[in-house]
Amino acid sequence: MTNTRQTQSKWIPAAIAMLLFALLLSACGGSPAAPAAGGSSTSNASSSAGALDAIKQRGKLIVGVKYDTFLFGFKNPASGQVEGFDIDVAKAIAKKILGDESKLELKEVTSKTRIPMLQNGEIDAIIATMTITDERKQQVDFTEVYFKAGQSLLVKKGNPVQSIADLKKGTKVLGAKGSTSVQNIRQKAPEATVLEFDNYQDAFAALKSGQGDALTTDNAILYGMAKQDPNFQVVGGTFTDEPYGIAVKKGNAELQKLINDLLKEMQQNGEYDKLYEKWIGEKPTK
Structure with a gap:
C-alpha cells in the first residue's frame, strides 16, 4: 500500500505538469507561429x-x-x-x-x-x-x-585655396557629419584634415572664425552661404554630381x-x- 501511494505521489505531479504543458502548446501552438516568421515583412508592407x-x-x-x-x-x-x-x-x-x-x-x-x-x-x-x-x-x-547640384568649396576671399587641387597636407576642410561631401573630400583630397560639425551653420561659423581653410558641400548650399556673407566666395567649380x-x-x-x-x-x-x-x-x- 505504501508503494502504491508513493507511486501515485510521483506520477500525479508529473501528470499535472504534462497537462499544463499541453495547454501551453495549445495556446501558443505551431499554427500561429508559422505566419510570425514572415509576419514582420507583411505587417511592414501593409x-x-x-x-x-x-x-x-x-x-x-x-x-x-x-x-x-x-x-x-x-x-x-x-x-x-x-x-x-x-x-x-x-x-x-x-x-x-x-x-x-x-x-x-x-x-x-x-x-x-x-x-x-x-x-x-x-x-x-x-x-x-x-x-x-x-x-x-x-x-x-x-x-x-x-x-x-555638385560639390564645391567655399573660402574667404583672398584665401590661397582656389580648387580641390590646393587641398594639401596642412589644409583644413570643414563639413557636416553624415554628408556625402565629407566622404568625397576624404577620397579626393586624402592629405587634407577634415573637421566635421553637426550642421552647416556650425561649419560656416567655424570657417568665419578661422578654424579651417575651406568649407565643402554642394554648390547650391555654398551659394546660399556666400549670399549671407559677401566676404566668402565659391571656388573651384564642381568636382562631383550631387542629385x-x-x-x-x-x-x-x-x-x-x-x-x-x-x-x-x-x-x-x-x-x-x-x-x-x-x-x-x-x-x-x-
Whole structure:
C-alpha cells in the first residue's frame, strides 16, 4: 500500500505538469507561429502601403527638412519661419495630398538624423538637400531627382585655396557629419584634415572664425552661404554630381509615385522653374 501511494505521489505531479504543458502548446501552438516568421515583412508592407491613407487620416504631412541651409531649408531668425526651396516643394506635396499647403508639419533634421527619423516613423518624407546614393538606397526609397547640384568649396576671399587641387597636407576642410561631401573630400583630397560639425551653420561659423581653410558641400548650399556673407566666395567649380532626391520609407511606393507624378507635373506647368528662380536666382539648366 505504501508503494502504491508513493507511486501515485510521483506520477500525479508529473501528470499535472504534462497537462499544463499541453495547454501551453495549445495556446501558443505551431499554427500561429508559422505566419510570425514572415509576419514582420507583411505587417511592414501593409503599413507602408497604407502610409498615404495614414497621412490623410492624420490631416497633415510631416516632413523632415533642414533648418540651417540657406535657400533650401533655413529658419529665418526675423520671422521664426522655415523658408527655402525644399520647404516650397514640401508645401506643394501637402497641397497635392490634402488640398491645403498649410496642412504641413516641418521637423528639423540633419544629415546624421534624417534617415533614422524616417525609419522610426517620426516623419513621412525627407526633403533636405539629400544626395541619392547606392548606399542610401539600401535604407530608403528615393523619388526622381528634384534638384541637380555638385560639390564645391567655399573660402574667404583672398584665401590661397582656389580648387580641390590646393587641398594639401596642412589644409583644413570643414563639413557636416553624415554628408556625402565629407566622404568625397576624404577620397579626393586624402592629405587634407577634415573637421566635421553637426550642421552647416556650425561649419560656416567655424570657417568665419578661422578654424579651417575651406568649407565643402554642394554648390547650391555654398551659394546660399556666400549670399549671407559677401566676404566668402565659391571656388573651384564642381568636382562631383550631387542629385537630390526626396526620401520615403522603404516600400512606400504609393507616396513615392505621388511625389514623382507631382514633380513631373510641376516641371510641365512651369511651377518648378518659378520655384527654382525664386530661390536660386536663375533658371534651371535643362
